[in-house]
Amino acid sequence: MFIQPSMSLRMRGVALCAGVLALLTLTGCGGKQSTDLPSQAVAVKAMQVLQQATPVTYEFIGEVEARDEAQVRARVSGNITAKMVKGGDAVKQGQPLFQIDRRPYEAAQSDYQAQLAEAEAALSRVRRDVVRYQTLVTQQAVAQQMVDNILAEEQQALARVNASQARVEQARIDLEDTTVVSPLNGRVDVETLSEGNFVQAGQTILATISSLDPVRVRFNMSETEYLRLARAGNSAAEWGEGLVLILGDGVRYPLPGKVEQVDRGLAQQTGTLALKALFENPDQLLVPGMFARIQATGEIRANALLVPQRAVQELLGKTLITVVAAGDKAETRPVTLGPRIGNMQIVEEGLTSQDRVIVEGFMKTPPGTPLAVTMITPDDLSQPAAK
Structure with a gap:
């Protein structure tokens, strides 16, 4: 016999099904809603890539040495x-x-002077005999052989005088020394x-x-650096003028320097070229053994792209810069760097003049992070960075 369920039981089943469907709907909608909610933007400071004609400055580590040094x-x-x-x-x-101690040399000088006096007396005696024998030989009172013998004695006596004079002079020099x-x-x-x-x-x-003034600063440059500088100027006499010296405390030395010596070739072990620059040192501030940085100006790069040095990141042998991409989101790009210019860095590849590079805060901005960007200028770079 078929028994029809009551109205209350049917309503209860409908309510249960509706609750399950509602739970599933809410769960699905909740998961989608969590992915669509925007993350909080990270505050960063960024700067527009600079594009301008830039004289390239090359920097080398040097060591101060005396121009002249003598072991006494x-x-x-x-x-x-x-x-x-x-x-x-x-x-x-x-x-x-x-x-x-002078005493041994004073005694030696006195001894040699006495020997000289004896030799001079002997020479004087022999010379008197020469005159007498030459007179007698004209009178045919003595043989010519005797005259020849006395002349030989005169030469020997003269040689003894010369030798004694040399010893006296050497004794004088020794005493002076x-x-x-x-x-x-x-x-x-x-x-x-x-x-x-x-x-x-x-x-x-x-x-x-x-020696104290002037001094030399010895430094080395790579083959590539030498070729670039050589192309900027025909010789070291051209690009090697007006060198800048940065001391160990970061202060610029007030007097310019110039390249004085260039080694004959590259060192086989290091492949570098040794040079020596001359700097005047009137105040004796530069001391041999002191380390300093030498800066030389080379070629001028037209339309060079410049970014702050503090924006450059080194990671696992790669050079990276984080930029503000479309939608103000972080994007990390590999770049190829050129020479460093003060606190700026030339970028050869990886950026354009339209890019904005993150100067502060890039450590907190993995790729895709929304950014709250504050733009700064090169004048603001003197302030310490907060990564």
Whole structure:
């Protein structure tokens, strides 16, 4: 027998089905709605890519060295009896530095002077005999052989005089060399010997003196850099004028420099070319051993694209820059860089003049991130960056 369900039971089933359908609908709509909701934009600072004619500046790491440097060695042996300077003193050419014991050389000079006097007396005696024998030979009182013998004795006596004179002169020089003087204007190193030390002629280094003004700065450049600079100017005499020196504290040295020496070829081990630039040093601010950066101006790039150096990112051997793409969203692009110009960087490939590069905040903006962009100018780059 068929029993018809009651009205209340049918209504309850309809309500249950409606609830399930509503739940499924809400779940589906909720998932789609979560993907459509916009994320919060990240605040960044960006700058328009600059396009302008730019003189390319090349920068190299250099080391200051003395233009002239001399190791002071004694020319005579003996004990140091006096020291006239201390380490670090500035000295003039010819200024006394050390005194070596004079007494042995004074005695030697006196001995050689006595030998010279004896030789001169012997020569005078022989010459008187020569005159007498020459008179006798004209009178045929002596044989010519005796005259020839006395003339030979005269030559021997003259040779002994000359030898004695040479020894006396050498003794005078040795005595003079007991006072060791500076061979140039400069500064004495602090590793000088003290009184009482024994010095060996030609071997012992008493001190090292480095010239103070001017100084050289030695630096190296790659083959590519050399070719670019050579094409900008016919020789180092052209592009090597007006070099700029940036000291270790970042301050620019006030006086310009110029290339003075260029090595004959590239170093086999490094493939670089060694150069030396000359800088005047009247205030003696530059000290040998000091490191500094040398800047040289090369060719002028027409329509060069420039971005702030702080916008450049290095990641896994790649060079990247984050730009503000369409819709104010972040986009990371690989780029090829050219030379650095101050706090700016030339970009060879990867950007156009229409691009805006993120200068601050790119670390928080993976590709596709919505951006709240604040534009800045090159004048604002002096402020520290907040990545």
